[in-house]
Amino acid sequence: MDFLLQHTAEVELLFAKNIFGAKDIKIIAHTVIVKQDTGEWKDLENALSVLRLSCKTLLTILYKQEEED
Numbered sequence: 001m002d003f004l005l006q007h008t009a010e011v012e013l014l015f016a017k018n019i020f021g022a023k024d025i026k027i028i029a030h031t032v033i034v035k036q037d038t039g040e041w042k043d044l045e046n047a048l049s050v051l052r053l054s055c056k057t058l059l060t061i062l063y064k065q066e067e068e069d
Contacts, residue, residue, distance in 0.1 A: 002047035003037035006030070009047065012054035020061045 010029040017025040031037075 002041055002044045003031055003039075005044075005047040005051050007032070007037075009050040009054040012058055013050075016054070016057050016061055022057065022061060025057065 010027060010031055013025055013027040014029055016022045017027060
């Protein structure tokens with residue numbers, strides 16, 4: 001069940017890295033590699049931690065954008 005949370009966070013970090021050029025982001029998208037959710041809770045705290053990081057990262061990038069961007 002934490003797969004979707006983890007996947008969302010990984011894709012958001014990939015978006016920040018690839019679209020906004022945030023080259024300092026180091027991400028391995030495990031959920032994209034695995035491509036399958038077993039429906040089991042594995043590590044909820046880790047998934048939430050990565051999700052918080054992705055949210056903070058995207059917000060920081062978005063706040064730095066100029067109106068013309």
